[in-house]
Amino acid sequence: MQFANIIGQQPVKQQLAELVQHNRLSHALLFLGKEGSGALSLAIAFAQYVVCEKVNGRQSTVNSQQPGPSLFGEAEPEIPKTTPEKINDSCGVCPACLKAQQLVHPDIHFSYPTVTKKPGEKPVATDFITEWREFVKLSPYGNLFDWIEQIKEKENSQGKITAEECNDIICKLSLKSFESEYKILIMWMPEMLGTEGNKLLKLIEEPPPSTLFILVTENEAQVLQTIVSRCQLIKIPALETKEIEEALINRNKTEPAIARQVASVSEGNYHEALQLVQHAEEDWQALLREWLNATLKTGPVAQTKWVEEISRLGREKQKQFLRYFNHLLEQAIHYRIMGDKLNIGEKERDFAQRLNKIAGIEQQQAIIEELDRASYYIERNAHGKMLFHALTIKLYHIIQDKVVFI
Numbered sequence: 254m255q256f257a258n259i260i261g262q263q264p265v266k267q268q269l270a271e272l273v274q275h276n277r278l279s280h281a282l283l284f285l286g287k288e289g290s291g292a293l294s295l296a297i298a299f300a301q302y303v304v305c306e307k308v309n310g311r312q313s314t315v316n317s318q319q320p321g322p323s324l325f326g327e328a329e330p331e332i333p334k335t336t337p338e339k340i341n342d343s344c345g346v347c348p349a350c351l352k353a354q355q356l357v358h359p360d361i362h363f364s365y366p367t368v369t370k371k372p373g374e375k376p377v378a379t380d381f382i383t384e385w386r387e388f389v390k391l392s393p394y395g396n397l398f399d400w401i402e403q404i405k406e407k408e409n410s411q412g413k414i415t416a417e418e419c420n421d422i423i424c425k426l427s428l429k430s431f432e433s434e435y436k437i438l439i440m441w442m443p444e445m446l447g448t449e450g451n452k453l454l455k456l457i458e459e460p461p462p463s464t465l466f467i468l469v470t471e472n473e474a475q476v477l478q479t480i481v482s483r484c485q486l487i488k489i490p491a492l493e494t495k496e497i498e499e500a501l502i503n504r505n506k507t508e509p510a511i512a513r514q515v516a517s518v519s520e521g522n523y524h525e526a527l528q529l530v531q532h533a534e535e536d537w538q539a540l541l542r543e544w545l546n547a548t549l550k551t552g553p554v555a556q557t558k559w560v561e562e563i564s565r566l567g568r569e570k571q572k573q574f575l576r577y578f579n580h581l582l583e584q585a586i587h588y589r590i591m592g593d594k595l596n597i598g599e600k601e602r603d604f605a606q607r608l609n610k611i612a613g614i615e616q617q618q619a620i621i622e623e624l625d626r627a628s629y630y631i632e633r634n635a636h637g638k639m640l641f642h643a644l645t646i647k648l649y650h651i652i653q654d655k656v657v658f659i
Contacts, residue, residue, distance in 0.1 A: 254298045254354060254393070256342045259291050260504075260523060261496035265489055269299045270341040273308065279485040281457050281466040285473050286489030289522030294393045295489060296439050296467045298343070300361050301353035303465065304433040305343035349433060356386045359431040364422055364440040366397065366412030368405050375417040394524040397442055414440070416449035423456055426464055437465045444475035457483045491521025501526060514601075518580040529573060537577040538604065548649050549611070556645050564637035571631055575624045582617045582624075585609050612652050619651050 256266045272278045286292030302308055343350050352358040363385060367376040378385070384404050392399055401412045422438060430436045443450070457466055457480060468484060470476050498516035500523060501507040507515070507530050519526035540563070547555035563571060585605040612620065627644050631637075 254294060254301060255345050255350075256295075256298050256302070259294045259298055260500045261492050262291060262295060262489060265295060265487065267341065268487070269295070270302065273303060278303075278465070280460050280464060281484040282468070282487050283473070283476070283481060283484035284467060284469045284487050284489055286469075286471065287491055287522065288396045288471055289394055289519070289524035289526070290489050290491055291394060291523065292469050292471075292489045293389070293439075293441055296441075296469045297353075297356075297389065297393075300437045300439060300465075300467065301350055301358075302343045303435055303437060304349045304353060304358060304360060306347040306349050307344040308340060309434065356389060358433070360433040360436050362422070362425050362436070362438045364414060364418060364438060365400070366414055366442050366445040367418070368401060368412055375415060377415070377418045377421045379421070392524075394527070396524055397445075399524075412442070412445055414443070414446045414450070416452065419446075419449050419452040422453065426456060426461060430463065435463045435465050436461070437467065439467045439469065441469045443468045443470055443477075443480065444472055446477060446480075448477075450477045450480060454479055454483070492523055493521070494519075497521070497523055497526050501530060505530060518577060520576075525576075528569065537574050538581075538600065540574060541578055541581070544645070544648075545611075548645050549652060556642075560638055560641045560645065563641050568631050568634075568637075571637065572628050575628050575631075579621055579624045581605065582608065582621050585612075586614055586617055589614065616651050620648065623647050623651070 256270075259266070284292045284296050286295075343353075345351075345354070349358060353361060356363070363382070364378045365381075365385060367378060367381055369376060381404055388395060388400055388403055397412060422440075426436055426438060428436075460466070466484070468476070468480070473481060473486075494516045497519055498509075498512045501512035501515060502509055505512075505527065511530065515526050515529045519529060543555075544559050544563075547559045563574065566574070581601065581604055584601055585608040588602065588605040589609050608617065623644060627635075627640055630640055
């Protein structure tokens with residue numbers, strides 16, 4: 254994977270390239286980026302950049318004629334050293350790059366959460382390497398939920414980086430590199446490390462020569478602070494709305510109108526944008542109109558019917574619906590301030606005007622907080638009917654009685 258394959262993040266790509274070019278590469282990097290920002294893809298592309306033969310000035314010389322050592326004591330001819338070009342991406346064609354692209358380079362190791370398939374089993378990352386390669390190739394912006402769904406064999410499987418995995422990492426990195434100057438370990442989701450992660454502290458603090466750790470996390474606070482303190486932080490921002498829109502059109506062949514709408518709702522998360530495109534045919538606005546009418550006009554019978562309908566959609570669609578309502582509320586607030594200067598579609602403009610008639614800014618902000626809270630509970634398997642019944646009651650009181658729940 255090359256930097257060119259990754260959406261946006263040009264300042265981060267430049268920063269990573271300069272670490273190598275100016276010989277300022279730390280032995281441990283912590284990539285901090287929210288879901289869908291491309292943090293894992295950047296880590297893999299950076300590892301390929303580090304081992305690339307062109308970047309290192311070590312182009313293969315299998316067919317070149319190099320002078321051998323002197324047999325009779327005369328001075329040996331000097332072989333000019335090749336100075337690495339200051340290029341900002343791996344070449345993609347040298348043997349090292351070709352292996353890295355297939356995730357089979359012998360000096361690039363991976364660690365990630367695994368699940369126990371049999372009682373008493375102690376899994377390590379290499380047990381799932383085939384599934385991992387498939388996951389990265391098909392879902393480079395995938396999240397932990399997608400990964401666990403791919404490898405689990407029973408419900409409620411919890412991903413974890415085990416003590417056995419830590420021992421395996423220590424064993425791998427104690428060996429010399431095979432082909433590259435560096436041995437590289439990419440650990441995805443180090444927040445899934447428990448106290449067993451302390452086994453790696455000495456290795457991270459005093460690694461063998463030419464060893465590079467790349468840890469990729471979504472939440473720095475959940476990573477062992479003893480590990481965080483030993484790493485150089487690389488912050489990866491959320492993607493720009495325009496970058497997601499262009500990626501959906503060019504890579505996913507999404508209709509421009511849908512791409513624009515989805516990009517504006519995805520909050521810089523390309524993974525979420527892809528999920529939304531899959532359900533773009535869902536008429537969330539009609540469902541939202543039905544909910545507001547049931548809540549404010551038609552009464553309990555219509556509310557119960559609507560709750561039954563939304564509870565059958567499943568958690569992912571429920572979250573997408575709440576996120577869509579959240580997006581419309583934010584647009585309504587922006588429209589209240591900017592008026593017709595706001596660049597939104599005609600349907601969204603009409604809906605924003607209607608929302609502004611029934612709720613003020615404080616009420617809209619209160620609804621946004623309740624929607625965020627509901628999404629949080631859905632992710633934690635809250636009962637759908639109970640949650641949306643409670644949310645409907647809160648929505649009524651916020652709009653009609655101007656009550657803000659704390």
